Amino acid sequence: MADPKKARAPFAPWDRRELPGAFTVEDSARRVGNYKWIEMKLFEVLGGWVATVPELDVKMRLGTHCYHHAWHSELWHKRLPELREMNPERLTMPANDELVAFVDAMTEPEAPELTIEKLVGVYRVLIPHKIAAYTFHLNNTSTITDAPTIRSLKFALQDEFEDWRDGEMLIQSLIDADEEIDRAAAHQAKLEKLMLAAGGIAGPGSIGSAYADQEVHA
Amino acid sequence: MRKIFPADLLARDERFVRLTTEQRFMDPRSPGSRSNPRGALKLTPARPDAPDAARALMHGIFVGEVQALEGAGRTCWDFETGDGGDETPFALKLDMARQCWDEARHCEISVKLSDWMGTELGEFSESTFLYEAACNPDPVLRLTGVNRALEGLAIDVFNTMKEFGDVAGDPVLEFCEDWMLADEVTHVKMGSDWLRRLTEKDPERRERALEFQRVVDKLFSLGGFRGEDDDSPIRLARRFRELAGFDKEEMDDLAEISREAKDDADRMRERLVAQASADS
Numbered sequence: 182m183a184d185p186k187k188a189r190a191p192f193a194p195w196d197r198r199e200l201p202g203a204f205t206v207e208d209s210a211r212r213v214g215n216y217k218w219i220e221m222k223l224f225e226v227l228g229g230w231v232a233t234v235p236e237l238d239v240k241m242r243l244g245t246h247c248y249h250h251a252w253h254s255e256l257w258h259k260r261l262p263e264l265r266e267m268n269p270e271r272l273t274m275p276a277n278d279e280l281v282a283f284v285d286a287m288t289e290p291e292a293p294e295l296t297i298e299k300l301v302g303v304y305r306v307l308i309p310h311k312i313a314a315y316t317f318h319l320n321n322t323s324t325i326t327d328a329p330t331i332r333s334l335k336f337a338l339q340d341e342f343e344d345w346r347d348g349e350m351l352i353q354s355l356i357d358a359d360e361e362i363d364r365a366a367a368h369q370a371k372l373e374k375l376m377l378a379a380g381g382i383a384g385p386g387s388i389g390s391a392y393a394d395q396e397v398h399a
Numbered sequence: 400m401r402k403i404f405p406a407d408l409l410a411r412d413e414r415f416v417r418l419t420t421e422q423r424f425m426d427p428r429s430p431g432s433r434s435n436p437r438g439a440l441k442l443t444p445a446r447p448d449a450p451d452a453a454r455a456l457m458h459g460i461f462v463g464e465v466q467a468l469e470g471a472g473r474t475c476w477d478f479e480t481g482d483g484g485d486e487t488p489f490a491l492k493l494d495m496a497r498q499c500w501d502e503a504r505h506c507e508i509s510v511k512l513s514d515w516m517g518t519e520l521g522e523f524s525e526s527t528f529l530y531e532a533a534c535n536p537d538p539v540l541r542l543t544g545v546n547r548a549l550e551g552l553a554i555d556v557f558n559t560m561k562e563f564g565d566v567a568g569d570p571v572l573e574f575c576e577d578w579m580l581a582d583e584v585t586h587v588k589m590g591s592d593w594l595r596r597l598t599e600k601d602p603e604r605r606e607r608a609l610e611f612q613r614v615v616d617k618l619f620s621l622g623g624f625r626g627e628d629d630d631s632p633i634r635l636a637r638r639f640r641e642l643a644g645f646d647k648e649e650m651d652d653l654a655e656i657s658r659e660a661k662d663d664a665d666r667m668r669e670r671l672v673a674q675a676s677a678d679s
Contacts, residue, residue: 221480221489224496229400229476231499232469232530235410237506237520244468244503247475251496258489291400293410 202323203389209330210264212318214272215383216337217257219280221273223307224250226288235293239300239351246347249340256333263329276384283375297355298368304348305365306372307382312341314387321389402477403534406527409469414521415462422526441630442559444567453563454516458523460556461509467553468502470533470545471495478538484604487538488597494589498546501582508575515571532615539597543608546590548615551640551653553583555625558636584643591644616656623661627654 192198204212227247234240261269275281287302319334356362381387411417442452474495478487487495513520532544557580564573598605619625625633635657637650645653 221492225475225492226400228472228474228496228499229404231472232404233400233408233410235412237412237465237510240410240465240468241503241506244472244499244506247472248496248500251475251493254489255493288400 198324200323200325202327203321204318204323204327206264209318209322209327210261210266210272212314212383213257213260213264213330214266214269214274215276216315217254217261217269217273218275219284219307219311219382220250220254220257222284222288223303224248224254227303229288230299233291233293234296234299236296236355239296239355242347242351246344249344253333253337253340256337260330260333276382276387277379279375279379280382280384283372283379286375287372297352297361297365300348300352300355301365301368302372304345304352305369306376308341308345308348310376310382310387312338312345314382315341317388400476403536404473404477406531406534409466409527409530411525414519416521416524418524418526441632442563444563449567450516453560453567454513454518455523456556456560457509457513457516458518458520460553460560461506461513461520462525463529463549463553464502464505464509466527466530466533467545467549468499468506470530470541471498471502473533474538474541475499485537491538491542491593491597494593498586498589501586505579505582508579512572512575528618535611537604537608539594539604539608540611542590542593542597543612544615546586547594547645548612548619550583550586550590551616551643551645552619552625552633554580554587554639554643555633555636557583558639559633562634580639584639587640587643587645613652613656616653617660620657620660623657623664626657626661628661631657 224247227243227250231240231243231247234243258269258273261272266272275284287307290298290302315334315338319331319338322330324331352365356365440446440452442456443449446452472495474487475492478485478492480487480489480492482488510520529545529549532549533541535541535544557576561573561576561580564570564576594605594608598608623631625631625635627635635650635654640650641647
């Protein structure tokens, strides 16, 4: 056995974590509040839709996914006080009014023949945008100072990827006519425009900026 | 999407056949019906019709799980989040979302068990009175009606079904029922805990909620279907109910409600038999 008194580096050679990150405590708290709000809206509507979809497999998946997003909202709720936000409700808010308009449109379908629209809104629009915003946050925050947020982002992302795949496969299995492709595409386009206006689930800067002349902002 | 979704609009595929409570009572195959006045019998492997009775009960469990999933989901959606009287606290919504996942798993388990027992989905009818209890506009009454009364009944049913699986030598049935029983104890405990928390400073609301629970309990005692007698088709599972937050007095009350329901049903059966004799 090696000499236990021999000095070792505090970071092992394979541990490449760094201190700098793109987000301040306030930036992170604001984004986490936006995440909690959108996760709440998502789990609430998934729960509400269960009674309205006749397809048994979809009904059961919505019930399962409802909990995933509720759990994410709980993770973000618990993270807020750790980011100096002692009143979590204060930051539990939509990024902007445009995002509220998006959620209103996404949650509008109710009739039993609108399962495609319900699933498209969640699995082809909202969840891909959540994956994008969470990934941007994960890749830009300080890997040392913001490690608790990173841990929650990773848990959430694992669910998001799996739920996205479930939802996309359900959509593909439901679409069996050209008109249904048109319906899905039209609804997706309508919601994408609303999401574009919102700038993403955390507002403009949800995934930073890809243009060379602009700084990356949270 | 609207708030409060009516039971008659619950979405189903073409296999499902829905009956009203009245139609169910008039169905000659239903225990306690005009043509079957003997009432419900205890489910034992010795009964000549045990396989069909067990399949019917399992199908009833399946549609009950679907409606429990729908009811828990609606509680996530129907109320604004908050601590006001007509609102639902965030933590309660989280519990309801968790219950959605549990009920979705129970649907999956029930589908697989039904298949295992040789049952087609839709082979037996569905009535929506479980979901109807989940439509109460007061979240506390919804909790007592669903989480304490109906999920409490589920404890009794799963315990009975688990014992049937044991006696009938069906380890798959016994195994699955035991897992579902564990979840139901959790759901009833959620109901007990939230009832206490939400009505801590509002004894009048608590009494209204408990009264609603008694009404649902009586409805679901179904003419003595659930009780403490040796021949009760569904036995009151006192040990598991205690784990879920029921005290002795509440369980004694429930046993009394079940006895009353059985007496009512016996009187009705006597009337029906007398009427049938007079008619013939």
